[in-house]
Amino acid sequence: METLEGITGRSLTVAELVDVLRSAIVGGDLVPNQRLVEADLASEYGASRGNIRAALAELTVEGLVERVQNRGARVRAVSVEEAVEITEVRAALEALCARKAAERITEGEAAELQELAGRMKDAVERGDRDSYSECNQILHARVIDISAQQTAAATIHRLRGQAVRFQFRLARQPGRPAVSLPQHLAIIDAVCAHNPDAAADAMRVHLESVADVIRSTHT
Amino acid sequence: METLEGITGRSLTVAELVDVLRSAIVGGDLVPNQRLVEADLASEYGASRGNIRAALAELTVEGLVERVQNRGARVRAVSVEEAVEITEVRAALEALCARKAAERITEGEAAELQELAGRMKDAVERGDRDSYSECNQILHARVIDISAQQTAAATIHRLRGQAVRFQFRLARQPGRPAVSLPQHLAIIDAVCAHNPDAAADAMRVHLESVADVIRSTHT
DNA sequence: GCAAGCAATATTGTCAACAACTTTGTACCA
DNA sequence: TGGTACAAAGTTGTTGACAATATTGCTTGC
Numbered sequence: 330m331e332t333l334e335g336i337t338g339r340s341l342t343v344a345e346l347v348d349v350l351r352s353a354i355v356g357g358d359l360v361p362n363q364r365l366v367e368a369d370l371a372s373e374y375g376a377s378r379g380n381i382r383a384a385l386a387e388l389t390v391e392g393l394v395e396r397v398q399n400r401g402a403r404v405r406a407v408s409v410e411e412a413v414e415i416t417e418v419r420a421a422l423e424a425l426c427a428r429k430a431a432e433r434i435t436e437g438e439a440a441e442l443q444e445l446a447g448r449m450k451d452a453v454e455r456g457d458r459d460s461y462s463e464c465n466q467i468l469h470a471r472v473i474d475i476s477a478q479q480t481a482a483a484t485i486h487r488l489r490g491q492a493v494r495f496q497f498r499l500a501r502q503p504g505r506p507a508v509s510l511p512q513h514l515a516i517i518d519a520v521c522a523h524n525p526d527a528a529a530d531a532m533r534v535h536l537e538s539v540a541d542v543i544r545s546t547h548t
Numbered sequence: 549m550e551t552l553e554g555i556t557g558r559s560l561t562v563a564e565l566v567d568v569l570r571s572a573i574v575g576g577d578l579v580p581n582q583r584l585v586e587a588d589l590a591s592e593y594g595a596s597r598g599n600i601r602a603a604l605a606e607l608t609v610e611g612l613v614e615r616v617q618n619r620g621a622r623v624r625a626v627s628v629e630e631a632v633e634i635t636e637v638r639a640a641l642e643a644l645c646a647r648k649a650a651e652r653i654t655e656g657e658a659a660e661l662q663e664l665a666g667r668m669k670d671a672v673e674r675g676d677r678d679s680y681s682e683c684n685q686i687l688h689a690r691v692i693d694i695s696a697q698q699t700a701a702a703t704i705h706r707l708r709g710q711a712v713r714f715q716f717r718l719a720r721q722p723g724r725p726a727v728s729l730p731q732h733l734a735i736i737d738a739v740c741a742h743n744p745d746a747a748a749d750a751m752r753v754h755l756e757s758v759a760d761v762i763r764s765t766h767t
Numbered sequence: 768g769c770a771a772g773c774a775a776t777a778t779t780g781t782c783a784a785c786a787a788c789t790t791t792g793t794a795c796c797a
Numbered sequence: 798t799g800g801t802a803c804a805a806a807g808t809t810g811t812t813g814a815c816a817a818t819a820t821t822g823c824t825t826g827c
Contacts, residue, residue, distance in 0.1 A: 343605075344617075383601075383602060383605055386562075386602055386605060386606055387605055387606070387608075387609050389606075390606050390609040390610060391609060398563075411698070411699065414697055414698060414699040414700070415699050417644060417697070417699075417700075418641065418644065418697075418699050418700050418703060420644075421640040421641055421643065421644040421700075422637065422640055422641070424640065425636060425637065425639075425640040478633055478636070478637075479630070479633060480630065480633040480634050480636075480637050480707070481633070481636075481637050481640075484637060484703060484707075488699070488703075
């Protein structure tokens with residue numbers, strides 16, 4: 330892989346570095362607890378150490394990186410307990426979004442969600458995990474989108490980045506689609522039926538069940 | 549006021565600057581939309597511009613400061629619409645905390661909350677706004693504490709910082725205590741009765757009513 | 768063989784200078 | 798009078814050098 334610096338000839342800005350490093354952490358190129366030595370990252374990504382340093386400071390506030398005084402930065406390792414907490418917070422926030430989405434949804438958007446429901450049923454019948462997983466992500470994103478809640482959306486997005494490793498494992502669990510499909514369909518039904526309370530409950534139940542699965546992997 | 553630099557003889561670290569600037573913004577010494585010129589802040593607080601710059605970057609991620617490329621930083625102005633959203637997110641998260649608190653609360657903690665309920669009733673009867681406002685803050689803080697939800701607590705705290713200006717106005721509204729006192733008592737009752745669903749509902753209803761008041765000030 | 772102290776190395780924290788960009792003010796021309 | 802081009806000032810973005818701190822490995826004495 331060629332670095333961006335190698336291609337463009339200029340060095341990366343702080344904002345670009347934040348994006349690049351965030352992707353590297355969320356994407357798993359930088360693994361939990363891995364040390365992030367400023368000088369190494371600087372030569373790796375073709376940036377000055379000062380900019381690397383600034384980027385690490387921002388990612389620390391985002392919760393992706395952990396720093397201790399005079400001892401440098403590491404990729405933050407999220408414990409199972411913490412992943413459960415994060416998922417519970419997501420449950421509360423996405424339930425809020427589902428509630429607002431049920432209040433605001435248009436007929437066009439409802440038709441779109443119904444079509445998505447069809448694709449999800451199909452995918453489960455065919456045993457197509459990748460397609461189902463994709464629909465899953467689209468559903469959650471669409472509900473947040475329709476809710477038009479900027480603050481909740483930003484918070485959910487940040488938390489997702491921290492726990493993405495656990496989500497990933499989850500989707501591969503055998504028998505998981507059979508459990509989650511009816512939950513997803515219940516969310517779609519309630520949102521499309523303009524039923525805020527039912528939509529919030531359905532979303533909360535769904536993500537609480539995700540939290541339970543994560544909890545159970547702790548043993 | 550003497551700067552910390554003037555007292556200690558050394559210049560401030562980035563971490564110290566973040567705290568100082570955060571307090572200044574939340575406390576209202578730096579008002580919304582006020583420009584934050586790095587060089588000015590540097591001489592004001594007796595720090596190097598580089599450290600000021602790093603501190604502003606962190607506060608930007610926290611949502612207290614707004615920056616645009618090459619045009620500097622300002623204190624972020626939170627709109628009424630945004631304050632409503634923030635309060636709704638707080639409603640969802642504090643409802644989660646109330647639920648968990650109801651599950652975990654000990655008898656000692658329950659007695660403490662009941663005593664707080666008494667003080668709140670007293671304060672309203674006596675018309676003592678300051679005391680009631682203080683109890684209010686203690687109640688919310690205690691419920692979050694008892695819930696032992698680190699992730700939710702950190703998120704609530706960050707959001708509170710952004711909307712603190714609106715909260716402040718609210719407490720001074722005439723007739724407000726008469727509305728909020730029964731809501732607060734309902735929260736305490738449900739949490740102490742180990743009733744998670746009721747606790748979550750009571751907290752959500754309470755903060756949604758706060759959101760309504762903020763919304764109504766827009767007109 | 769082992770622990771304590773010390774030197775060497777690695778790494779982070781801070782700073783001041785320089786470069787790049789944006790805005791403001793002014794002169795000139797239609 | 799209005800607008801455009803250009804110069805000047807103000808401010809932010811970036812970098813490399815230096816200082817402070819932590820870690821590692823070695824030596825020495827027991």
